[in-house]
Amino acid sequence: MSVSLECKKVKRTGFLPAFIGGGILAAAVPVANMAVRSEMYLNQPGSPIQILLGANWQMMSMLNVLLAVAGACLLYHTEYADNAMQKMKSLPIRESSIFLGKAVLTIFMSLFVLVIEAGAVTFCSYRWFELGSGFWGELCKCFGYSFLLMLPCIILSLLISEACKNMWVSLGVGVVCVFTATILPTTNFSLSLFPFAMPFQIFAGTDITQSTHYICGTVIELAVCGLAQLILVKVRRSFE
Amino acid sequence: MSFISLVGVEFKKIRRSKILFIMAVAAVILWIPSILNAKMNFGMQAEGISPENNFFIQGFMGMAWFMFPASMVVGTVLLSQTERANKGILKMLALPVSTAKLCIAKFVVLLTLAAAQILMMTGMYYISAAISSGTQDYNFILPTLFVLKEISLIFLSAIPMIAFFWMLSVCIQTPIFSIGIGFASIVPSVLIINTKAWFAYPMSYPFFVITSEYGKLAENLDTAPVELIPWLPVAILITILCLSISCLRFGQAERR
Numbered sequence: 001m002s003v004s005l006e007c008k009k010v011k012r013t014g015f016l017p018a019f020i021g022g023g024i025l026a027a028a029v030p031v032a033n034m035a036v037r038s039e040m041y042l043n044q045p046g047s048p049i050q051i052l053l054g055a056n057w058q059m060m061s062m063l064n065v066l067l068a069v070a071g072a073c074l075l076y077h078t079e080y081a082d083n084a085m086q087k088m089k090s091l092p093i094r095e096s097s098i099f100l101g102k103a104v105l106t107i108f109m110s111l112f113v114l115v116i117e118a119g120a121v122t123f124c125s126y127r128w129f130e131l132g133s134g135f136w137g138e139l140c141k142c143f144g145y146s147f148l149l150m151l152p153c154i155i156l157s158l159l160i161s162e163a164c165k166n167m168w169v170s171l172g173v174g175v176v177c178v179f180t181a182t183i184l185p186t187t188n189f190s191l192s193l194f195p196f197a198m199p200f201q202i203f204a205g206t207d208i209t210q211s212t213h214y215i216c217g218t219v220i221e222l223a224v225c226g227l228a229q230l231i232l233v234k235v236r237r238s239f240e
Numbered sequence: 241m242s243f244i245s246l247v248g249v250e251f252k253k254i255r256r257s258k259i260l261f262i263m264a265v266a267a268v269i270l271w272i273p274s275i276l277n278a279k280m281n282f283g284m285q286a287e288g289i290s291p292e293n294n295f296f297i298q299g300f301m302g303m304a305w306f307m308f309p310a311s312m313v314v315g316t317v318l319l320s321q322t323e324r325a326n327k328g329i330l331k332m333l334a335l336p337v338s339t340a341k342l343c344i345a346k347f348v349v350l351l352t353l354a355a356a357q358i359l360m361m362t363g364m365y366y367i368s369a370a371i372s373s374g375t376q377d378y379n380f381i382l383p384t385l386f387v388l389k390e391i392s393l394i395f396l397s398a399i400p401m402i403a404f405f406w407m408l409s410v411c412i413q414t415p416i417f418s419i420g421i422g423f424a425s426i427v428p429s430v431l432i433i434n435t436k437a438w439f440a441y442p443m444s445y446p447f448f449v450i451t452s453e454y455g456k457l458a459e460n461l462d463t464a465p466v467e468l469i470p471w472l473p474v475a476i477l478i479t480i481l482c483l484s485i486s487c488l489r490f491g492q493a494e495r496r
Contacts, residue, residue: 013414015416073419168259168318169262172262175313179306
């Protein structure tokens with residue numbers, strides 16, 4: 001019920017076109033890169049996905065993360081802007097279920113964006129490289145992994161947006177977090193567990209144990225963020 | 241109402257917005273890795289840049305590529321949303337003040353925020369340079385005049401970009417589009433500065449200027465120099481165009 005309500009709310013906010021547009025933009029990155037300087041990448045070792053993601057994932061994931069941050073800000077902005085949140089709070093539903101509805105919506109849209117990007121990667125591999133036998137399996141694994149690592153970032157940015165009533169504060173905090181993620185050294189494992197830095201990881205080419213560590217980290221972070229959301233709602237209620 | 245007092249009113253509106261606090265946090269976060277990795281500044285013989293110059297320029301490059309433009313986007317959100325939140329803009333438009341004046345006053349506030357952020361960065365630069373000088377036993381602090389020249393270059397080159405962001409937030413009522421277009425336009429600036437058409441893309445100006453300064457300071461590094469001739473007229477044209485469009489469009493959506 002809550003998810004369909006959220007879908008109705010975002011109808012005229014430009015949320016869906018923004019995600020579609022962002023996805024297309026991010027998908028255009030590898031295509032444009034290959035179209036302009038394909039000779040740089042054709043002779044590199046590794047599978048096509050590995051080469052393509054290695055060359056473009058930094059920028060694509062940056063767009064994904066920024067999209068998630070902006071989307072999360074917008075979802076809560078529509079609630080706080082004209083005190084709609086007070087009406088929501090007076091309804092017989094839990095505040096956490098509002099959060100859950102928004103989270104499901106954002107996660108679904110991010111999945112959609114990743115699917116567009118996967119399509120672009122497939123196109124590039126088909127056009128400039130050749131599709132090997134294990135291509136589809138590798139593609140699914142790669143983007144499934146990216147999707148998993150996107151989750152903590154989405155949940156945390158929603159949490160920030162819920163905590164801050166003013167849109168610019170949540171947006172500003174989100175931007176600072178994204179910025180921190182870009183300057184963190186990627187070689188350090190514990191630092192790259194920062195939720196906003198995780199989407200920058202690439203599955204292709206890394207060893208399985210490290211990927212398993214990242215997946216464990218994702219699950220733990222999701223649990224922590226969920227708990228923090230419950231506590232935030234309880235604490236804020238007692239102060240309002 | 242005189243222009244100065246209008247600007248003063250705009251400043252009063254954002255007094256409790258905590259924007260300066262967010263900018264300060266960003267400035268602190270930016271310089272922490274530089275302090276921790278201060279040793280790496282000594283291994284730059286290949287580029288032929290002195291450690292103190294490298295320390296300075298790497299930090300400011302980090303700012304100019306993403307943090308500075310993104311905070312300007314946040315600043316435009318702040319300026320437009322504080323007014324729209326409780327229909328404050330309707331009251332402002334009811335006053336006998338020209339809307340263009342109001343629009344420019346807000347733009348001046350945005351410019352001041354930009355200057356404040358650059359100054360915070362500079363302040364943090366001096367603090368972190370002093371700390372690194374202590375830990376590395378080497379003087380990282382550059383002369384004030386040089387630092388002032390560089391930061392004013394960044395600020396001046398950012399004006400067209402800020403004007404563009406301001407136009408976005410005035411013309412596009414849906415906040416996610418103005419934010420989204422702003423963010424999306426920042427990300428490709430890394431690619432644009434390597435092309436010949438960089439002067440047509442205002443979002444890449446600050447990063448281009450600081451990169452070319454890096455090339456000047458590093459003897460063995462070749463970066464594109466700033467060519468004033470196509471750039472300056474184009475930049476001025478973009479600024480005037482963006483500002484006049486935003487002055488024309490300011491308050492139009494509310495007056496309908």
